[in-house]
Amino acid sequence: MGGDFPKDLFVQSISLPTVKALSELHRNKPEDAIAALEPARKYEYGAGPGTPANFEPVYIRGLAYMQMNDGARAATEFQKMLDHRGALALNELYPLAQLNLARAYVQQGDSAKARTAYQDFLTLWKDADPDIPILKQAKAEYAKLQ
Numbered sequence: 001m002g003g004d005f006p007k008d009l010f011v012q013s014i015s016l017p018t019v020k021a022l023s024e025l026h027r028n029k030p031e032d033a034i035a036a037l038e039p040a041r042k043y044e045y046g047a048g049p050g051t052p053a054n055f056e057p058v059y060i061r062g063l064a065y066m067q068m069n070d071g072a073r074a075a076t077e078f079q080k081m082l083d084h085r086g087a088l089a090l091n092e093l094y095p096l097a098q099l100n101l102a103r104a105y106v107q108q109g110d111s112a113k114a115r116t117a118y119q120d121f122l123t124l125w126k127d128a129d130p131d132i133p134i135l136k137q138a139k140a141e142y143a144k145l146q
Contacts, residue, residue, distance in 0.1 A: 071107025
């Protein structure tokens with residue numbers, strides 16, 4: 001895997017670990033997913049001058065912690081993304097990180113923080129098509145907290 005680009009930093013340290021981690025998540029092996037992402041950790045905020053942050057490993061690590069029912073560590077990963085929005089301002093994972101932050105707070109049993117995180121997500125998506133499945137699901141999850 002990755003033999004065609006043995007010196008390509010992005011491929012070897014970010015892309016391949018991310019793909020492997022996704023595979024491990026789909027096989028319900030979150031610990032293996034987290035281990036697979038370790039090479040990407042040092043590049044989460046960029047791989048050098050002029051290279052954008054790559055938050056896919058952070059997001060996937062958060063999902064792995066969620067799969068492990070470790071809401072505290074999941075929240076840390078999702079919050080890490082949200083705290084660095086300017087690094088890659090239009091990253092499509094930001095709203096999903098916001099939603100999963102709310103879910104991580106639910107896992108922790110922190111309803112107040114969960115409500116706030118859901119409200120922030122719903123505000124971000126206030127103009128979205130109301131029939132988008134993830135939006136409908138988020139609204140239902142939020143309603144359960146009321």
